[in-house]
Amino acid sequence: MKHLFPASYPANAVALAERLRDKTARVGVVGLGYVGLPLAVEFAKAGFVVTGIDRIEAKCDAINAGQSYIKDVPSGVVSQLAAAGKLHATTDFSALLEMDTVNIAVPTPLRKTKDPDMSYIVAACQEIRKVIHPGLLVILESTTYPGTTDELVLPMLEESGLKVGKDFFLCFSPERVDPGNADFHTRNIPKVVGGTTPLCTELGSLFYRQALESVVPVTSTRVAEMVKLLENTFRMINIGLVNEIAVMCDGMGIDVWEVIEAAATKPFGFMPFYPGPGLGGHCIPVDPFYLSWKTKQAGIEARFIELAGYINGQMPHFVVSKIQNALNNVGKPVKNSRLHICGVSYKRDIDDVRESPALDIILLLQRLGAVVTYMDPHVPSLKLDNETLCSDPQAVQTADCVVIVANHSAFDYSALVRDSALIIDTRNALRGIVAPNIVRL
Ligand SMILES: NC(=O)c1ccc[n+]([C@@H]2O[C@H](COP(=O)([O-])OP(=O)(O)OC[C@H]3O[C@@H](n4cnc5c(N)ncnc54)[C@H](O)[C@@H]3O)[C@@H](O)[C@H]2O)c1
Numbered sequence: 001m002k003h004l005f006p007a008s009y010p011a012n013a014v015a016l017a018e019r020l021r022d023k024t025a026r027v028g029v030v031g032l033g034y035v036g037l038p039l040a041v042e043f044a045k046a047g048f049v050v051t052g053i054d055r056i057e058a059k060c061d062a063i064n065a066g067q068s069y070i071k072d073v074p075s076g077v078v079s080q081l082a083a084a085g086k087l088h089a090t091t092d093f094s095a096l097l098e099m100d101t102v103n104i105a106v107p108t109p110l111r112k113t114k115d116p117d118m119s120y121i122v123a124a125c126q127e128i129r130k131v132i133h134p135g136l137l138v139i140l141e142s143t144t145y146p147g148t149t150d151e152l153v154l155p156m157l158e159e160s161g162l163k164v165g166k167d168f169f170l171c172f173s174p175e176r177v178d179p180g181n182a183d184f185h186t187r188n189i190p191k192v193v194g195g196t197t198p199l200c201t202e203l204g205s206l207f208y209r210q211a212l213e214s215v216v217p218v219t220s221t222r223v224a225e226m227v228k229l230l231e232n233t234f235r236m237i238n239i240g241l242v243n244e245i246a247v248m249c250d251g252m253g254i255d256v257w258e259v260i261e262a263a264a265t266k267p268f269g270f271m272p273f274y275p276g277p278g279l280g281g282h283c284i285p286v287d288p289f290y291l292s293w294k295t296k297q298a299g300i301e302a303r304f305i306e307l308a309g310y311i312n313g314q315m316p317h318f319v320v321s322k323i324q325n326a327l328n329n330v331g332k333p334v335k336n337s338r339l340h341i342c343g344v345s346y347k348r349d350i351d352d353v354r355e356s357p358a359l360d361i362i363l364l365l366q367r368l369g370a371v372v373t374y375m376d377p378h379v380p381s382l383k384l385d386n387e388t389l390c391s392d393p394q395a396v397q398t399a400d401c402v403v404i405v406a407n408h409s410a411f412d413y414s415a416l417v418r419d420s421a422l423i424i425d426t427r428n429a430l431r432g433i434v435a436p437n438i439v440r441l
Helices: 011-021 036-045 057-064 075-083 093-098 119-131 148-158 198-209 221-252 256-263 287-297 303-329 357-367 393-397 413-419
Strands: 026-030 049-053 087-090 101-104 137-140 169-172 191-195 215-218 338-342 371-375 381-383 388-390 401-404 423-425 438-440
Touching: 011 198, 026 036, 026 093, 026 119, 036 049, 036 075, 036 087, 049 057, 049 093, 057 075, 057 087, 075 087, 093 119, 101 119, 119 148, 137 148, 137 198, 148 169, 148 221, 169 198, 169 221, 191 198, 191 221, 198 215, 215 221, 221 256, 221 287, 221 303, 287 303, 303 357, 303 401, 303 423, 338 357, 338 393, 357 371, 357 381, 371 388, 371 393, 393 413
Parallel strands: 026 049, 026 101, 049 087, 101 137, 137 169, 191 215, 338 371, 338 401, 401 423, 423 438
Antiparallel strands: 169 191, 381 388
């Protein structure tokens, strides 16, 4: 592999490549959340000494004590790596002075106005700028609009006086991890990487190849940024389409689930997406708006994104109207009815409630005067605007209506149907069960 980095390359690059290849490079990861912690663990498992930096002290303490707070990362793995001196966490950015690489995996939420909130990336880069040193490879992994790495991160880092491609190296590599996915995780999801210069791309690719199964180099940071937005916009729009089809089918008395199942038998040209109570999580409802914000600046309207955003945003209202109708049919107004939500995380078998449609559904029902309870084995308590609810599996017995919002595998669906007066299934979790108290989306 030595031929990849001939002596004519900057000495910094040649030395970094050597340390990456022999795994003596010191790896830093800023932001130890759903993305950063699994990444840090993967590099530690590959043999690197990894330092995680997070501004939340409790997270750093947990890692150093060998405990994981991310479901997909077993505590046993963290404790082994911590005990072996391979994984360590700190709130102190000066640790980066010792690092050869730093990955940035901080949040990129939307502001209330649906504009990108870049404050976390800016804050992380301000800290990195103070400690950047020759030979450092910086890789942004947070999902963001095309141009962020070159227009925002690069100028901040070059304020240090160091030059990209010569003194330090800069890449964007989108994280594609899917929490709760048993088949695909950080190590076996192909890693797209694009650098500010071709040498940056080469070093970024070499870095990931040391710990991950496959790497897909692209020619620029902008391409790498756009790859992630295409993937998530594709998903968001197709979910919007199938949600609209679900509303149409409902109006026409057609079972949308049966339609999708049959359509999915077509061996080409169709890919099934499924309707549901609305989008959730930190990615699909958020990322496409990073793209539409950016394209608006170039005078291009992202009409598919706006439309799908609208349709998906209406789904909690649609679910509430289904609940109202179902209750009306059994002679009960929503007001003062006891509604029990099963599953409040944004999707199956995870504990993440960020942007979860369950939050909207609960608030809408409360506004109509319903008394709302919930149960979720992954979410013991749920913070709402003005109160905190606790998971209460017993409430199913006394509920006037049960609503499946997240189809966790831990639920006993036959028992739920048996014990519920009325049950609204927004996820087709009751597929195959026939009972008069079931109302499907
Ligand atoms: N969660 C996912 O499934 C997923 C998948 C692919 C991509 N992404 C993207 O990855 C990025 C991170 O998402 P996440 O889900 O891991 O977020 P997260 O909130 O779980 O983790 C982010 C971490 O960064 C820390 N942090 C914030 N600002 C910091 C700073 N200035 N310095 C140090 N630490 C800081 C937070 O304390 C937190 O621990 C986002 O851009 C997201 O869109 C997320």
